[in-house]
Amino acid sequence: MAINTDIQRDTVLDRQTTRLAPPPMYQVVLLNDDYTPMEFVVNVLRRVFDKGEDEAARIMLKVHHEGRGVCGVYTRDIAATRVEMVRHLAQARQHPLQCIMEPAPDA
Ligand code: TYC
Numbered sequence: 001m002a003i004n005t006d007i008q009r010d011t012v013l014d015r016q017t018t019r020l021a022p023p024p025m026y027q028v029v030l031l032n033d034d035y036t037p038m039e040f041v042v043n044v045l046r047r048v049f050d051k052g053e054d055e056a057a058r059i060m061l062k063v064h065h066e067g068r069g070v071c072g073v074y075t076r077d078i079a080a081t082r083v084e085m086v087r088h089l090a091q092a093r094q095h096p097l098q099c100i101m102e103p104a105p106d107a
Contacts, residue, residue, distance in 0.1 A: 026079035028071045031098040048085045
């Protein structure tokens, strides 16, 4: 039975040392400008970030008044994809809307 006990201890140690850390998270941020129409920004927030009408309007107004606003917090690839989607939509309509991602502050 001594052998069995050793195996069990090894197994527990293994599990502890290979446990994964949570992935780094990134916040996607919209920046204000003087030209992009408010309605376009609200539509982007609804389409790209799955916001409802009220939440989209609230974030758009926060960006308008404060210069920037967080649209959501995601893992790196999802954040990067959403930034690209915003840039693509803005470019298609020739709006100067800027969207960036940055490491999310620790919760
Ligand atoms: N400031 C813009 C305007 O007055 C609206 C706007 C809001 C633009 C948010 C960009 O990320 C933005 N039309």
